[in-house]
Amino acid sequence: MILALDIGGTKTSAALIGPNLKIVEKRSISTQSPNWAMFARALRELIGTWQFDRVAVATTGRIVEGVLQPLNTEMISFWNALPITDELTKLFSQPVFVVNDAAAAAWGEFQCMQTSDGPLVHSILYLTISTGVGSGLIVNDRLVSSANGLASHAGHCQHSLPGLGVYHCSCGRTNCIETIASGTAIAHRATVACGETLSTIEVFARYYTHSECARVIDQAAHAISDLIVNMNATMGIDRAVLGGGVGLLDLFRERVRFYMLKNPTVFRAEITTAALGSDSGLVGVAQLSNKDEAG
Ligand SMILES: [Zn+2]
Known part of the structure; x- marks a missing residue:
């Protein structure tokens, strides 16, 4: 056991x-x-x-x-x-x-894609979007790792959108995707925008009724979509799997897909949610x- x-x-x-x-x-x-x-x-x-x-x-x-x-x-x-x-x-x-x-979850999700004829896909990016933004990468059926332990901390790639402002990440950089798209960041940014304390779930519940909440969620989804496209451009991933409390939400996945479709076809990746849910x-x-x- x-x-x-x-x-x-x-x-x-x-x-x-x-x-x-x-x-x-x-x-x-x-x-x-x-x-x-x-x-x-x-x-x-x-x-x-x-x-x-x-x-x-x-x-x-x-x-x-x-x-x-x-x-x-x-x-x-x-x-x-x-x-x-x-x-x-x-x-x-x-x-x-x-x-x-996130590396472990990427491997768990990748194993779910195996069939008796071999893997359905060979390269995936797994993103866990919850307290932070973590990522795991499988390329050509192998889990990507590095001696310095940094591969793949894609949540600390930087992101910029017009009018986004400056967000300091505890890693020492500014505007890391984690500071824009994590559940913590979504709750914090919506709290500032709305002038009242909101949890991540409350922000999502207000998506269709409060434009400030919709803007925060859309900026987060846009950042995640751009990250997937950039990873596709560098690593050639077949599929992006979303996990974590935010990543598993249907609304969030659909908004990521919306921004993904703004890219030329060659850069788009299939987007799914974690088959193992929170057990990946x-x-x-x-x-x-x-x-x-x-x-
Ligand atoms: Zn960072």
Whole structure:
């Protein structure tokens, strides 16, 4: 059995994964905690009496030789420079495999596209649009990774639209796509535009009745569409898969498609939502750890 963890900026999901790589049981807790020790204790309590012989972890952030080096240092306060592989090995006394959450989800979604005749597509971009904007890239049936852990942090590509303003990203750049299109950014920008505190869900609920909310969502969808087109121009992707709380919304996907259609046909990519829903990261990291184990 595999213990799979998907550690996001807001929520952490844990799943017990059976030998057929299917989820047997799933639980979740908030990721927000004052420090690592308290989060680790909450994680241990969440797992309870589950029995497993290895741990597969999909986490937000850049991982370099088992150490977290997040670009967004504000998302999880205790994440910066945390030796996550060693800490989780100590916590669970089992071998630990760690990979970026969007990369894991990309792999999980890519596996869903396999048929008995081989893959339906060979190159995909997975985008998780939730607390931040994460991305995972499969090119020619292989997960793209790099020694510096930066591949593929496409949410930190810059974006500009007329009248957009300047948004500072915690990575040190301005107008990263994450500052325009993440759920956090959508809620923040609509709150400023409307003069009242709004959650991401409330902003989407006002799409057809409040022009300011519609403008914020359309700018986010436009930014995501341009990102997909740019990635298609550089990597030749067949399909873009949207996941995360915002990415899974039908309205958001349709607005991304709307902006995609403004591009010449050759640059367009098929846009779908994650077939595994919010489980892409859990299933994907279990599959990747299996692959790693098999060498
Ligand atoms: Zn950034």
